[in-house]
Amino acid sequence: MxxxxxxxxxxxxxxxxxxxxxxxxxxxxxxxxxxxxxxxxxxxxxxxxxxxxxxxxxxxxxxxxxxxxxxxxxxxxxRAFTPLRRRGIQRLAREQWGSGRSVWSADSEDRELVVDQVDVREEEADGPVCAALGVPAGTQVWARSRRFVLDGKPVLFAVSYLPADIVGDSAITQADTGPGGTYARLAELGHAPVHFREEIRSRMPSAGEAERLALSLGTPVIQIVRTAFAEGGRAVEINEMTLDSASYVLEYDFDA
Amino acid sequence: MxxxxxxxxxxxxxxxxxxxxxxxxxxxxxxxxxxxxxxxxxxxxxxxxxxxxxxxxxxxxxxxxxxxxxxxxxxxxxRAFTPLRRRGIQRLAREQWGSGRSVWSADSEDRELVVDQVDVREEEADGPVCAALGVPAGTQVWARSRRFVLDGKPVLFAVSYLPADIVGDSAITQADTGPGGTYARLAELGHAPVHFREEIRSRMPSAGEAERLALSLGTPVIQIVRTAFAEGGRAVEINEMTLDSASYVLEYDFDA
DNA sequence: AAGTGGTCTAGACCACGTA
DNA sequence: ACGTGGTCTAGACCACTTT
The missing domain is CATH 1.10.10.10 (Winged helix-like DNA-binding domain superfamily/Winged helix DNA-binding domain)
Known part of the structure; x- marks a missing residue:
């Protein structure tokens, strides 16, 4: 039976x-x-x-x-995990980029960091980007995308958008933005960021994201959208980052 | 054929x-x-x-x-998404809890918020909690756990740990901590938080977490571990929160 | 060559929600 | 009562890694 x-x-x-x-x-x-x-x-x-x-x-x-x-x-x-610690507030302190150091150098001490898939182009901003930058639809922006690979493992990719009228023909339009990066250049142009807002979401990756970050099954991405504001409140940059959640711990330190 | x-x-x-x-x-x-x-x-x-x-x-x-x-x-x-916006820094400003309002009221304007599965007990702190609080192994702590249900959907659960020697027999040992919540009570006890650190991770939920938050497949959780520091740098509270990633957008605002 | 996970078939019974 | 997704079987061929 x-x-x-x-x-x-x-x-x-x-x-x-x-x-x-x-x-x-x-x-x-x-x-x-x-x-x-x-x-x-x-x-x-x-x-x-x-x-x-x-x-x-x-x-x-x-x-x-x-x-x-x-x-x-x-x-x-x-699976093994050894996340990076990303200190959200300190890494963007004026002293970081003011002193010519890259914002990214703060995250990855003594590990091999490779920047990859760099693409810089001028284009027409789409709806969400326009809204975030507070500019009319169809405004020209510079879009800078790149990927970060740490010790052979892709950990993040990012696209940042800057209004074309303020970046002019500065190094921001080049693959290498020079010492201190984009924020140092913005400062020279008279648009130094004085305030930042970071929005954080988490979700499962699309197939494309999973491939670009070499994610294994069961790994969410963390999405950070940062807006940089200059004196007077004008948004001068939107940076849309997509992180491998297994590679990162985010930290925010602040006073009551 | x-x-x-x-x-x-x-x-x-x-x-x-x-x-x-x-x-x-x-x-x-x-x-x-x-x-x-x-x-x-x-x-x-x-x-x-x-x-x-x-x-x-x-x-x-x-x-x-x-x-x-x-x-x-x-x-x-x-699936449909309508996330809450959690303003990480403003919501913990002294004016919030100083004025008798709950920290949570900042997140959910005009929606029905139910607090659920409340449990308050004294216990021996385990390894990670001791390390985070900076107290010796086996120290007695009060553990406060609860779940937040918004419009019928569980969105978060949290456990916070406070060293037993500083909470004494204050309202922190009760289910209802009174106006302004735990932080207002800590202030009365001479341990007002002056500084916070939040650590953010994201991962897929365990089976238990998925059930407790009524998560559908393909929904990561966001884990926030907050440490509250009093004047002098002593850690006075650890709050370990687990959020439904589909229900939240985190926001951090800060100056360069 | 052997073993592994990846894909796929063609069936089956079940618990559940809706009509 | 019916259709839905949830679980399960017992096979099969494939591409890949390791030995």
């Missing part, structure tokens, strides 16, 4: 969840450390007497939680 | 991805608006001539991206 044991059989949880729970518990108990290989589909099929698709689903749960990572032909492995 | 078309057949993309791409494009083109029902498993099986599991996988992609949401017995629907 065949007993067809559905999920109701002895517990009310689906099998794949119970398998995922067991693996998750083993990871958190330290039985599998960062980088270790987990039991694969075939192991789980044997151990738990389930079909391939069910074992697969269990491993899928852990990947979607960001706990594990599959490598084709090799196995499923426990 | 049967042509067995594998993923290599005419394109190099898997079928389920092509189906997901088509649906995603239709959503972004506005063919399906927020709340609309997408074609279901049976529709996709017929339209694309695939097996149930393949149609399912395609719909799974959209859910994991946070674009769609399945309702058992009903269908798969396009």
């Amino acid at each position: 065949i007993v067809f044991m559905t999920s109701q059989g002895s517990t009310r949880q689906p099998k794949y969840q119970r398998i995922a729970d067991a693996l998750r518990a083993a990871i958190q108990a330290g039985e599998y450390g960062p980088g270790d290989r987990l039991p694969g589909e075939n192991d789980l099929m044997a151990t738990y007497e389930v079909a391939r698709m069910t074992a697969r689903q269990a491993l899928g749960v852990l990947q979607n939680e960001g706990l594990a990572e599959a490598r084709k032909g090799a196995g499923v492995f426990v | 049967i042509v067995f078309m594998t993923s290599q057949g005419s394109t190099r993309q898997p079928k389920y991805q092509r189906i997901a791409d088509a649906l995603r494009a239709a959503i972004q083109a506005g063919e399906y608006g927020p709340g609309d029902r997408l074609p279901g498993e049976n529709d996709l099986m017929a339209t694309y001539e695939v097996a149930r599991m393949t149609a399912r996988q395609a719909l799974g992609v959209l859910q994991n991206e946070g674009l769609a949401e399945a309702r058992k017995g009903a269908g798969v629907f396009v």
Whole structure:
């Protein structure tokens, strides 16, 4: 006689969840450390007497939680995390860019940082950018995009928009903006940023974002939209950044 | 003659991805608006001539991206977003809690906010909490946990820890901390917070977190760990918050 | 060459929401 | 009552990595 044991059989949880729970518990108990290989589909099929698709689903749960990572032909492995600390307020202090240092140098001490996929062009601003900059629809802006790769792992990409009428033909229109970066140049042009606003969201990446940041399954992105304001309240830059959430901890320090 | 078309057949993309791409494009083109029902498993099986599991996988992609949401017995629907704006710095200004208002009232103007699952207890602090508070291992702390439900949707839960020796038997040990909340009480006790640090991470929720916040698939959580410092630099509170990323936009305003 | 995960089929029963 | 998504089986071929 065949007993067809559905999920109701002895517990009310689906099998794949119970398998995922067991693996998750083993990871958190330290039985599998960062980088270790987990039991694969075939192991789980044997151990738990389930079909391939069910074992697969269990491993899928852990990947979607960001706990594990599959490598084709090799196995499923426990993920390791070593996030960067991004000090939101200090890194933008006038002393940073005033002294000729890059804002980014504050985030990645003694790690190899490569800037990648640089693109600088003049274009017509779209709706949301116009709204954020407070300029009429169709205004010309300079759009600067680039990607940051740390120790071989892409961690962030960013596009910043500046109204064309204030950047003129300064180094902001070049790939290399020179010492102190965009903000130092804006200061020379008489539009030094005096105030910043950062908006933070988190969501799952689109397929394109996942590829550009080499994200594994179960990794959200953090989106930061920064507006820089000059004296008088005019918005002089919008910077739209997309970060690998596994690579970053954001920090904001402020007084009551 | 049967042509067995594998993923290599005419394109190099898997079928389920092509189906997901088509649906995603239709959503972004506005063919399906927020709340609309997408074609279901049976529709996709017929339209694309695939097996149930393949149609399912395609719909799974959209859910994991946070674009769609399945309702058992009903269908798969396009998700709608209307995030709250949480002004990280202004909401903690002394005037907020100094004037007897709750810090939370700043986030949710004219929406129905319910505080839920309140639990206040004295306990021994664990490792990470001790490190963050700068107290020796095993120190007694008060742990205050609660959940916030906005218009029927849980949006956040938080646990805050305060060293037992400074809260004494003040209202901080009660479910209701009184006008101005914990920070106003700390001020009365001579430990008014003068400085805050917020650390922000994002990741996929555990199963427990997903349930407590009623998160659908493909929704990350944002974790904020706030440390409040009194005059002299002593940490007087750690607040560990877990937010539904679909319900929040964080904002930080500061000067250069 | 052997083993791994990735994709896919063609069935099945279930719990649930809606009509 | 019916259609929906949720779970599950028992096979199969593929591309990939490792040995």
